[in-house]
Amino acid sequence: MADILLIHGSAHGAWCWRDFIPALEAFGHTAEAMDLPSHGEDSTPVNDVTLDMYADAIIARLEGKPRVLMGHSMGGYPISLVAERRPELVQHLVYLCAYVPKPGFSLAEMRKDAPRQPLIEALQMAEDRKSFTINPAMARDKFYADCSDEQVAFALKHLCAQAVAPNAVPVELTDNYAKVSRSYIRCMQDGAIPYEYQVAITSSWPDGSVVDIDSSHSPFFSEPAKLAEIVTGFLSGHI
Numbered sequence: 001m002a003d004i005l006l007i008h009g010s011a012h013g014a015w016c017w018r019d020f021i022p023a024l025e026a027f028g029h030t031a032e033a034m035d036l037p038s039h040g041e042d043s044t045p046v047n048d049v050t051l052d053m054y055a056d057a058i059i060a061r062l063e064g065k066p067r068v069l070m071g072h073s074m075g076g077y078p079i080s081l082v083a084e085r086r087p088e089l090v091q092h093l094v095y096l097c098a099y100v101p102k103p104g105f106s107l108a109e110m111r112k113d114a115p116r117q118p119l120i121e122a123l124q125m126a127e128d129r130k131s132f133t134i135n136p137a138m139a140r141d142k143f144y145a146d147c148s149d150e151q152v153a154f155a156l157k158h159l160c161a162q163a164v165a166p167n168a169v170p171v172e173l174t175d176n177y178a179k180v181s182r183s184y185i186r187c188m189q190d191g192a193i194p195y196e197y198q199v200a201i202t203s204s205w206p207d208g209s210v211v212d213i214d215s216s217h218s219p220f221f222s223e224p225a226k227l228a229e230i231v232t233g234f235l236s237g238h239i
Helices: 020-026 051-062 073-085 107-113 136-143 149-158 195-201 224-236
Strands: 003-007 030-034 067-072 090-096 123-125 131-134 182-187 210-213
Touching: 003 020, 003 051, 003 073, 020 030, 020 224, 030 051, 051 073, 067 073, 073 090, 090 224, 131 136, 136 149, 182 195, 182 224, 210 224
Parallel strands: 003 030, 003 067, 067 090, 090 182, 182 210
Antiparallel strands: 123 131
16 A cells, blocks of 8 residues: 655645545555645745645655645645656655646646636735635635534634745746656546646646546545545555
């Protein structure tokens, strides 16, 4: 079975994988979640954060040991950068309704490239415009539409500010990245990244590397067992 490092998305932290880690372990995997800089329990000031810092933190957490990287939403950018810089440390990439870097595009530019921008109305910019938070009144619709009241309350308690800088940097991927196998899970009821844009992102991916799940943006809460089953199916052919 696989050893998996879980990377959260914007405004989240390691806490969001709470219900998913036991589901992965039930399939025999070893799984761990980490806080990116300025998220969760990490004390890095939000205005100091860069995309390079995200990638460096993941590489440090790998400790020289090849593992599977699974990235959610914004987490698709730093896991891609890690695979580009240190492909020997990445056994497989799993993208969960995540942004896969498009040549010349930052994450913010990819968001604008989508046919709809449903998340924009929920973003509350800081006065210095260097970070944003999520409007708690809109969080359920955007992220957790099919989650339980307890899960939503737990998430709202932990959502944090998100640095803008990491979202403003393009990532160029070369043959280093191409060496790493990858899979994608598209969320059909996603309120943050339009499902049709996830389809566009994966339009050229080979058969068997993309699976749909009928869930919101957060199946790690609403469908942890199903999500773990999908990941296990992907990894059975690559690990």
